Amino acid sequence: MTQAVKPQEPVEAAGEKRTPAAYRTRWWEREGVIPYLLIAPAILFELLVHFIPMVAGVIMSLYGLTLFTLHHWASAPFVGLGNFKLAVSGPIGSALLQSFTVTLPYAVLVVGLSWVIGMLAATGLSAEFRGRAVLRSALLVPYALPVYVGIIIWSFMLQRDTGVINTVLVRDLHLVHSAPFWLLGTKAFWSMVAAAVWRWFPFAFIILLAGLQNIPTERYEAAAVDGSSSWRQFRSITMPGLRSANFVLVLVLFLWNFNDFTTPFVLFGSAPPSPADLVTLHIYTVSFESWNFGLGSAMSVMLMVFLMAVSAVYLRVLRRGGESGV
Amino acid sequence: MATVTLEKLTKVYPNGTTAVSDLDLTVADGEFMVLIGPSGCGKTTALRMVAGLEKITGGHVRIDDRIVNDLPPKARDIAMVFQNYALYPQMTVADNIGFGLKVRKVPKAAIRDKVEAASQVLGLHEHLDQKPAQLSGGQRQRVAMGRAIVREPAVFLMDEPLSNLDAKLRVQMRAEISEVQRHVGVATLYVTHDQTEAMTMGDRVAVLRSGVLQQCDRPQSLYDYPDNLFVAGFIGSPSMNLYEGELSPDAHAVRLGGQTLIIPPSVQEARPRIGEFRDQKLIVGIRPEHLTLENPLEGATLSGEVQIVEALGSELMIHFHIDATPVHSDEEFSDLASGGAPLATHAAGIARVQSRSQIRAGEVATFAVETEWLHFFDPATGTAVRDRLPD
Amino acid sequence: MYESTAARWFRRVTLALIALFALFPLLIILLTTIKPLKDVQNTFQWIPSHITLAPYAEIWSTVPLLHYFVNSLIVSSSSTVVSVTLAVFAGYAISRFQFRGRRLFSLAVLSTQMFPGILFLLPLYLIYVNIGRSIGISLYGSYLGLIITYLTFALPFAVWMLAGFFATIPRELEEAAMVDGTSHWGALFRIVLPLARPGIVAVAVFAFMTAWGEVLFASVLTTQSTRTLGIGLQEYATSGDTAWNQMMAAAVVVSAPVVVVFLALQRHLIRGLTSGSVKG
Numbered sequence: 001m002t003q004a005v006k007p008q009e010p011v012e013a014a015g016e017k018r019t020p021a022a023y024r025t026r027w028w029e030r031e032g033v034i035p036y037l038l039i040a041p042a043i044l045f046e047l048l049v050h051f052i053p054m055v056a057g058v059i060m061s062l063y064g065l066t067l068f069t070l071h072h073w074a075s076a077p078f079v080g081l082g083n084f085k086l087a088v089s090g091p092i093g094s095a096l097l098q099s100f101t102v103t104l105p106y107a108v109l110v111v112g113l114s115w116v117i118g119m120l121a122a123t124g125l126s127a128e129f130r131g132r133a134v135l136r137s138a139l140l141v142p143y144a145l146p147v148y149v150g151i152i153i154w155s156f157m158l159q160r161d162t163g164v165i166n167t168v169l170v171r172d173l174h175l176v177h178s179a180p181f182w183l184l185g186t187k188a189f190w191s192m193v194a195a196a197v198w199r200w201f202p203f204a205f206i207i208l209l210a211g212l213q214n215i216p217t218e219r220y221e222a223a224a225v226d227g228s229s230s231w232r233q234f235r236s237i238t239m240p241g242l243r244s245a246n247f248v249l250v251l252v253l254f255l256w257n258f259n260d261f262t263t264p265f266v267l268f269g270s271a272p273p274s275p276a277d278l279v280t281l282h283i284y285t286v287s288f289e290s291w292n293f294g295l296g297s298a299m300s301v302m303l304m305v306f307l308m309a310v311s312a313v314y315l316r317v318l319r320r321g322g323e324s325g326v
Numbered sequence: 327m328a329t330v331t332l333e334k335l336t337k338v339y340p341n342g343t344t345a346v347s348d349l350d351l352t353v354a355d356g357e358f359m360v361l362i363g364p365s366g367c368g369k370t371t372a373l374r375m376v377a378g379l380e381k382i383t384g385g386h387v388r389i390d391d392r393i394v395n396d397l398p399p400k401a402r403d404i405a406m407v408f409q410n411y412a413l414y415p416q417m418t419v420a421d422n423i424g425f426g427l428k429v430r431k432v433p434k435a436a437i438r439d440k441v442e443a444a445s446q447v448l449g450l451h452e453h454l455d456q457k458p459a460q461l462s463g464g465q466r467q468r469v470a471m472g473r474a475i476v477r478e479p480a481v482f483l484m485d486e487p488l489s490n491l492d493a494k495l496r497v498q499m500r501a502e503i504s505e506v507q508r509h510v511g512v513a514t515l516y517v518t519h520d521q522t523e524a525m526t527m528g529d530r531v532a533v534l535r536s537g538v539l540q541q542c543d544r545p546q547s548l549y550d551y552p553d554n555l556f557v558a559g560f561i562g563s564p565s566m567n568l569y570e571g572e573l574s575p576d577a578h579a580v581r582l583g584g585q586t587l588i589i590p591p592s593v594q595e596a597r598p599r600i601g602e603f604r605d606q607k608l609i610v611g612i613r614p615e616h617l618t619l620e621n622p623l624e625g626a627t628l629s630g631e632v633q634i635v636e637a638l639g640s641e642l643m644i645h646f647h648i649d650a651t652p653v654h655s656d657e658e659f660s661d662l663a664s665g666g667a668p669l670a671t672h673a674a675g676i677a678r679v680q681s682r683s684q685i686r687a688g689e690v691a692t693f694a695v696e697t698e699w700l701h702f703f704d705p706a707t708g709t710a711v712r713d714r715l716p717d
Numbered sequence: 718m719y720e721s722t723a724a725r726w727f728r729r730v731t732l733a734l735i736a737l738f739a740l741f742p743l744l745i746i747l748l749t750t751i752k753p754l755k756d757v758q759n760t761f762q763w764i765p766s767h768i769t770l771a772p773y774a775e776i777w778s779t780v781p782l783l784h785y786f787v788n789s790l791i792v793s794s795s796s797t798v799v800s801v802t803l804a805v806f807a808g809y810a811i812s813r814f815q816f817r818g819r820r821l822f823s824l825a826v827l828s829t830q831m832f833p834g835i836l837f838l839l840p841l842y843l844i845y846v847n848i849g850r851s852i853g854i855s856l857y858g859s860y861l862g863l864i865i866t867y868l869t870f871a872l873p874f875a876v877w878m879l880a881g882f883f884a885t886i887p888r889e890l891e892e893a894a895m896v897d898g899t900s901h902w903g904a905l906f907r908i909v910l911p912l913a914r915p916g917i918v919a920v921a922v923f924a925f926m927t928a929w930g931e932v933l934f935a936s937v938l939t940t941q942s943t944r945t946l947g948i949g950l951q952e953y954a955t956s957g958d959t960a961w962n963q964m965m966a967a968a969v970v971v972s973a974p975v976v977v978v979f980l981a982l983q984r985h986l987i988r989g990l991t992s993g994s995v996k997g
Binding site: 035046135296303 | 721729731732739742746762802803825830835836838840865868869901926929930932951955968971972
Binding site: 377378379398399400404405406408409410412413414415416425426429430473477483 | 887889890892893894895896897898899900903907908911912
């Protein structure tokens with residue numbers, strides 16, 4: 001095979017021998033093997049840190065893991081659904097329920113308001129104008145900040161005596177007579193919502209902006225020629241065009257905010273006022289104050305089941321016409 | 327220096343579609359073989375199987391008698407030019423061309439010399455330090471070629487390399503590619519859907535349809551002696567005029583609608599199989615250039631109503647209608663023979679006439695038919711009616 | 718787009734209000750950081766009684782800020798490096814290979830977003846403590862434990878983003894490289910990865926930011942020696958005698974690098990974020 005000598009070949013190249021052995025595919029180069037090698041490390045860590053603990057969590061919910069048995073967990077008694085019963089009955093049960101009834105409106109409000117503000121910003125910035133890039137950067141800053149920083153700022157602004165919000169309301173604008181306690185009682189709920197919306201609307205903004213830019217302008221132009229109003233265009237062109245973006249955006253925002261721990265924890269620490277007792281913080285407090293991990297796990301399992309149900313309903317209802325992210 | 331042999335090469339996708347079916351092809355050392363066919367005919371799939379970029383489901387690929395089915399692309403001693411050139415964007419032209427050598431650990435000095443030599447052949451010398459984004463389409467093409475030739479492979483594979491170039495550039499690059507290939511003298515498998523490229527560049531042309539080889543021959547033979555309806559209709563632009571006719575009981579004449587063409591004795595001798603179609607349907611093919619406006623002879627004329635006359639400067643394309651049943655080479659042939667749905671009796675045709683005739687739309691034109699060049703096809707199978715291939 | 722005057726003014730006013738909403742708190746931070754302590758202990762004043770940069774200096778001793786900062790840096794950088802590497806490989810696999818289980822893998826990875834952190838926090842804490850006790854590898858209260866934990870947080874998003882990004886790199890480039898003489902791996906490392914740099918950087922920034930801002934797991938899995946910024950500052954903020962001017966100075970110090978990098982790379986980041994969700 002190599003008898004034909006190429007006319008211009010001054011140097012015998014090192015790797016150009018055509019012996020089969022040199023070119024035989026190693027096992028790790030085979031096409032059937034490569035993808036599995038590539039995903040193996042990710043799978044390993046996901047298993048270690050996500051799935052195995054989650055399964056363990058589910059198992060833990062069936063055992064009486066309290067302060068006494070925590071360090072000798074092998075001897076913890078099997079209590080079956082005992083933890084679950086405990087979680088839904090008596091004072092513990094009503095506190096948990098109350099937490100759910102706070103978290104659901106919270107998530108809905110944060111998602112809704114973030115979406116509206118994000119949408120207004122996205123439509124506002126979809127046209128070209130001077131300073132557009134600067135404005136976009138400015139709007140991204142709340143999202144760029146580390147999560148807790150944003151919340152700390154709001155915590156400061158909402159201080160009763162030294163915070164700027166009360167100063168503006170009472171002293172400068174004379175809208176209110178006495179300075180309210182923004183971090184207590186029902187007002188605490190609204191403070192939380194404000195801080196969260198402030199942090200999340202830029203995320204909605206960029207997703208929606210990209211979605212808007214993917215809608216061909218010809219559709220709007222055709223509609224304008226046909227004489228339809230802005231509102232009409234919004235309903236018939238913009239919203240349908242944003243379907244796939246919205247699908248993922250709303251789901252993801254809802255899940256993240258329903259599970260939000262950082263916002264209430266940084267605002268209130270481990271003892272939030274009950275109108276602002278979000279469910280993750282609630283479970284956290286229950287678990288680490290009483291060290292009843294069995295109970296905490298049971299509550300977490302219930303939370304997960306709830307979220308899975310909500311997601312399933314969401315996917316089923318919106319699957320027709322919508323596209324998922326994968 | 328090597329030959330490429332495809333033996334019963336087959337590709338069936340996991341979902342069941344067959345892209346290539348039992349393809350047998352041999353490319354001799356130094357030969358320029360063109361694979362042509364409509365989109366989806368499997369030509370690119372076949373090429374990629376030879377390259378090792380597509381798994382082979384059945385059959386073998388041999389490079390110089392060695393079966394390469396299980397070898398990865400890098401071990402097959404091939405080089406490939408892709409449709410979109412696939413130049414590495416972040417590397418300079420010189421690095422692009424030399425990449426294959428670098429991977430094979432050729433010493434730097436040798437790489438530099440070879441890249442230099444290749445760039446001289448392809449006129450890329452001034453561009454060696456530029457990035458692909460700074461080059462024009464034709465230049466990028468040349469870089470892709472340079473990358474292929476510098477490795478002195480046993481086989482060249484080219485996947486529609488000219489389809490992204492504009493028409494004028496294509497004409498120029500056709501000639502360049504042919505010249506480079508001749509200069510390097512390496513077996514080349516070239517995929518295209520463009521007939522002109524096939525006819526002008528190929529030593530031989532293989533026509534594929536739905537994964538099945540239709541005919542593999544020198545370009546002129548494909549043109550003059552197509553083996554079946556598909557090849558007849560595919561090769562040649564404008565396409566061959568095809569009509570459904572009836573052979574007379576004595577096999578001396580064929581009737582097209584209301585008109586009769588006499589088959590010259592020489593043609594009858596060369597096509598003894600015609601006798602099988604006495605008094606039966608027979609498909610007749612006439613190439614547009616075999617219809618002229620001079621000296622119509624008795625029994626060798628075709629009259630039709632002119633629809634459109636396209637004047638191209640040196641010739642006229644006359645679009646006409648005649649009262650005959652048309653045939654489309656894409657139809658299922660069995661339909662015709664079994665007398666399926668009633669077909670139209672109004673067929674279109676094109677005549678390519680080298681004349682300054684003043685003929686106009688609406689008039690009746692009487693064409694002289696060069697009956698030595700009549701083509702006949704079996705209505706049941708679509709194959710050409712011929713016993714042997716004339717030299 | 719053709720806009721009526723009313724629409725134009727509506728747009729301008731809303732944008733202005735939104736910008737005000739976004740930027741007002743930032744203004745407050747910056748303002749507060751240059752105020753002396755007495756300003757922040759009394760009613761809020763717009764104008765500082767005198768301008769001082771002392772808070773920036775004092776915060777380092779009021780709170781072990783440097784310690785927290787270093788801890789966060791170690792943990793966030795390490796987990797970013799590892800998770801980006803994992804995500805690059807996994808994202809490449811998803812975008813290039815049709816392997817059995819591909820769908821399942823991407824679905825599984827994405828579904829981890831859905832699961833409440835608290836569900837696996839408790840078991841993780843137990844597991845870490847027990848491993849520390851039995852095998853002696855200290856995971857609780859150590860950098861390693863937190864790094865391993867954070868690894869997987871950014872992973873789903875990173876894989877998703879990178880898969881979408883890799884899909885924009887034409888496959889022909891790898892095929893050309895393989896014909897030229899590389900294996901799949903060679904093509905990945907020599908051709909695809911250099912081209913994927915913008916995407917990889919974007920993913921790295923996201924992963925870093927996710928780790929930098931994490932609070933829940935840090936609150937449980939760190940001890941005083943490994944305390945990260947999020948928890949450290951949260952403790953101070955909810956401690957009851959917070960010197961807010963210093964607190965804000967800390968906020969600035971902690972945020973500035975991240976925000977600067979984010980804004981500098983915003984184009985890439987946005988492209989990465991949206992490529993997956995928009996194309997669907």
